[in-house]
Amino acid sequence: MNTYRRLSNIYENSKVIPYDYYSKFVIMSDCHRGSGNYGDNFLKNRNIFFAALNDYYKKGFTYIELGDGDELWENRCMEQIIEVHSNVFELLSKFYKSNRMYMIYGNHDMQKRNKKFLECHYNGYYCGTRKKNFPLFNCIKAYEGIILENEYNSQQRIFLVHGHQGDLINDRLWKVGRFLVRYIWRPLEIWGFNDPTRAAKNYKKKNKIEQKLTTWSKDNNVMLITGHTHRPSFANLDEAMYFNSGSCIHPAAITAIEIECGCISLVKWSIMTKEDNSMYVGKEVLNGPVKLEDYFETICFA
Template sequence: MIAEKRLAEKRLTEAYKNAKVEYFDKNSKYIFFSDCHRGDCTPSDEFAKNQNIFLFALEHYYRNGFTYVELGDGDELWEHSNFKHIRLAHDEVYTLLKKYFDDNRFIMLYGNHNIHLKYKDFVEKNFYKFYDEYNEEEIELFPGLTPYEAVVFKQKYTGQEILAVHGHQGDRMNDRLWHFNMITVRYFWKFLHSVGFINPASPVKNAEKIHKIERIYGNWIKKNKTMIICGHTHRPHFPKAHELPYFNDGSCVRASGIQGIEIEDGKIQLIEWRIRTDESGDLHIKRKVLRGPEPIENFDLRNKEIDRETYL
């Protein structure tokens, strides 16, 4: 546990020091989603059931001037070696994401399941453009895209910082040993996944592993006095009063719908989009605020005493 804690804190510090800096103010608007795990629309593709909810939500945020921040594991590149199959299966999603990209409102981070995006050659080959076989021409997708391991959101006037990462940093099986874990997923767990089994190396349904990750990240927050927004565990989290500012945006593959973190008007909140019925029984996609909103400045630890020894 001590070695894992040191590794995680070291990896988070490395990510922080090498992060892209994104300046924001009270007029900035961001929507954070992660863990879409977009696949090829076969039974193992958990995103397929929520694709329409995701599209509806992203259309809303696009119309309202938000920047889309994808906090890793957007594409399920462990299970699928050919990105082309994912792009074709979710063509409408990439068409909408391209609108964000073309408007300079698209920030992509990579996680463990799409860690291939840290390699420029892979990104250039798969994400810059694609060949349209029907029209027999090359189409631009995200030309010049640079995915990041981490982004530091820095308030222009107060200097407050928010570290955004996927959340796998320091999770040994999903960080240092990701090659081995990917092979087991692609050639073994992928098929069991389609009938409901979960890889034991995944934190998704392992409460002990989730809590350990959260405690370790909490310790880093306490030492560095910097709030974190991440994903990875699929467990949405918005800190209560007197808790350290660890935020988790949940995932886009839960049966209940998709969760995310919104930043708007200098405030932060945890939201969920899901399908609900009205009084007549008609189905509608609705947005619900789960926690918040709270002013971001309330989570600035630089001038506050931290009296808790552990996060949880």
């Protein structure tokens, strides 16, 4: 099944979450949390991610993870990932227990679509240092797609999906892709070879995927937010409503999509320096804020 048909099918069967002017969402993608070894791309930005997420928690945002949160192609042991990044998972658990967290699975954490996998690995973990069990995400469910729907106007919808759908290796043959990454491309990357299965490292593949996603958004007049390619994107009012949250493994920065006060923005979190040379984690707005209504009005008059 091609990308267009896959997206349409997911859209028709996605979980619907109502929103209004006062709703606050932060959408992040492609954390690729690993096991803390040399191949853990998340490790270098973990403190930035934690600081940003802690700020969103204090300000009442709902966190939506847009797929590839955990790197399960390169790593076999989910427990080790949780143990290495326990502070992050405990913070995510606070979002979940406050009913402010939703999880979408991508190609690199496709196992999350399996309810038994989530029950086995995500309910809690044992901390060897503190010698106690910590509950995490009891009865959590991972979705392939989510729709944010204006509770006062059901025509104003925002479709959230990872963006790998329809790709042969990353979707239909994802187990083959996992094998290739785990046993062939991961060792070769140490010697400087790029993994051709990853859209984030293959610009021709990245452009092709984004073109398909943009076409679907334009043809269906639906605001679409994805990840997968790791390339942030923010639509102009006269363009197809395709957005991309980027990733959390950019060099020394993470990017995210914010929805707050009826507006959408693309932001970047990174380590910044004050005049006294002290460092802090700060946020920069890359695009926006733009009123969601302005995009939907463009549809109405198109």
